[in-house]
Amino acid sequence: MKTLTVIFFSFFLSATAQNSGIKGIVTTAGEPLDLVHILLDGKNGVMTREDGSYSIENIRPGKYILTASSVGYLKEVREVLVQPDSLLIINFELIPSRDELGEILIIDRRAGLNNKTPYNISSIELKGLKNTGSPGGLMGVLREAPGVYGAELGQGIVKPFIRGLGFTRIVTIYQGNKLKNHQWGADHGLGVNDLGIENVDIIKGPASVLYGSGALGGVLLVNDTESYLQSNSITGSAGATLNTVSNGYRFNASAGKKFRNDLFFATDIAYENHADYRDGNNSIIGNSRFNVKTLRLHAGMNRQRFKNKLSFSYNDQQLGIITDEEMLPGESLATHEWAREMQLPFQKVEDLLLSYNQKTFHSNVETILHLSHHRNTREEIETSFDATDLGLKQSHTFYNARIKFPQGTISHSFGVQGSYLTNHNLSNAQDILIPDANLIETGLYYLAGMDLNSWFLQGALRYDYREVTAIASSPNLVENEFILPGNPGDKELTRIFSGTTASLGATKMLNKNHIFKLNISGGFRAPDLAELFSNGPHPGTSRFEKGNDQFEREQSLQADLSYTLQKKN
Structure with a gap:
């Protein structure tokens, strides 16, 4: 599939009235990391730019807790002292969270699942994929995951299959709702696109004990x-x-x-x-x-x-x-x-x-x-x-x-x-x-x-x-x-x-x-x-x-x- 992204921009608006500030660069393994959340005392914050840089302006003098966090990375916390009319340079190096197996990542709090749960679970991040605008909707991206297949009747009608099972043998949880939209029909697509979606967790195999009837082949969270x-x-x-x-x-x-x-x-x-x-x-x-x-x-x-x-x-x-x-x-x-x-x-x-x-x-x-x-x-x-x-x-x-x-x-x-x-x-x-x-x-x-x-x-x-x-x-x-x-x-x-x-x-x-x-x-x-x-x-x-x-x-x-x-x- 050939796609061309022609417009993309982010904007941040804030208004304060002070003169001091903090800026820096966030990296991982020496490479700049964008879209990292930088919070000041857990409230006022910005996100890093494409080159990993960030800046927070108009800060009152005093002590603050500066936090850098992003999905898939361990959170970094620094205590900083802001002087009057000063500009602090604070850089962060984030470590992927997958290297710390002791950290428990919540997968579905509604059902009580986390990364230690013995189910076979894989996660597909849409952070870098959603702007491709896959004509197949959400399934246009998910079918790239191992064991997941999207059966098509044209680009607009795509049905999920997990390990060969589909139709009403797959459960989709969307906004917490157990989606029911006549999935028994071969010409009835999933009906969900990637708008406003961060990621999808895929449970491969039976999960009926947590999600009820239909979770025979797996679950899309x-x-x-x-x-x-x-x-x-x-x-x-x-x-x-x-x-x-x-x-x-x-x-x-x-x-x-x-x-x-x-x-x-x-x-x-x-x-x-x-x-x-x-x-x-x-x-x-x-x-x-x-x-x-x-x-x-x-x-x-x-x-x-x-x-x-x-x-x-x-x-x-x-x-x-x-x-x-x-x-x-x-x-x-x-x-x-x-x-x-x-x-x-x-x-x-x-x-x-x-x-x-x-x-x-x-x-x-x-x-x-x-x-x-x-x-x-x-x-x-x-x-x-x-x-x-x-x-x-x-x-x-x-x-x-x-x-x-x-x-x-x-x-x-x-x-x-x-x-x-x-x-x-x-x-x-x-x-x-x-x-x-x-x-x-x-x-x-x-x-x-x-x-x-x-x-x-x-x-x-x-x-x-x-x-x-x-x-x-x-x-x-x-x-x-x-x-x-x-x-x-x-x-x-x-x-x-x-x-x-x-x-x-x-x-x-x-x-x-x-x-x-x-x-x-x-x-x-x-x-x-x-x-x-x-x-x-x-x-x-x-x-x-x-x-x-x-x-x-x-x-x-x-x-x-x-x-x-x-x-x-």
Whole structure:
């Protein structure tokens, strides 16, 4: 993929009225390090420039604590004395944190995961990659990770696979929400781009004991950028990307500010538009065009013992669908290489996500609370621009709460997760593939950890209950003669799935360079709506799909042994 970044800038605004200052350069292994947070007494701060330099002006005389920190590096702290009308030169040399295995890095505080957890976890930093504007969205970057694959139906529709498992066998956590957006469809992409994302942690293998149904093949933990929390100044960035493969372009901007009372506000916005892309043979792939609009808003409070964050995301996609006949002679839907207007068939997908995350910390207890509501509207338009062939509106309310009791070398965590999901066919939909449905799901789990210096042991046990009711009584379903399995007289059918899952693992750190992890974990997945109740044509796939309401809960058991060698270059 060829990309050209044509605009990128950062800005910092501050206002004080003093004459002294501090400046310097931050390096690592002798090379300048940019985007390092430089804080003065943990409040006023700046970020280093591309050449590693920084400067803080208009400082009152006195003693201060000067801190340099960046993700992936050990924090450096200096005590400095600022004299009247003086300029101090303070340089930092940061050491990568991977060289200190004793340091515990939090991966997912909601579930209690850290870098000592015996799961096979890898992290993909988007700090230096997000400005490439990958047309494949977030999966356009993640599929470069070992064991992770992105199945494409054009550049705009990419589905994640971890170790060969995908669809509803992968869980994506975005803004703390367990994302549900009809992943059972082969032409239904992940629907998440890299706007405002710092990194993604990838759990490879079953993690159902912590994330519930669907975490059979693995989990994608999408983590927001929160660099604005390191400074009381307004920080931001803006950029544009051109993509020569699809004649595409992307504009994005971000801004955030933390106030002196520890409140913060941040926003991200992006728009991208792509024409049909060219393959390796320089052929235009017809109807692979797409466009995406994204807006994200965040507000909250960030204190030492209390943190909360209210977030809202809006994502609007129009995605061309490549037909089965595209590669046949004379059947391509390609018009000309700059064509961008939608043509049949295509999808319109709108996502609205409101989430609230809260963390409290005390000497002997830690609590985590998450609440979110996600609305996904999907229209597949195949026969006419004025008609919706397949139309679904799904609402998903998700909650997650955990309390942790650290007691010396042993910690105990108790958690509860649950969902309430409703699915409705749009009243103007001409085809009915799956019925209306209500889903209630609850999971309870216990997680224990024992930290014995070079050894870390962890075990977990979980119980889940899911009740799903299919409903075929709405006028649209009756008119389309949609029939549930067994054709019940009240046009309703309920299935219940329940069971337990467990995991047990250990991490052994021989020294700072060698880590062994062994984990035995169970996974499970309850059948999705399409597998149980589908009974109709699926626009965009040229298939008639029929479910089986007798499907049972899918179970797995996996042993995972890994060895990590960490060396400083």
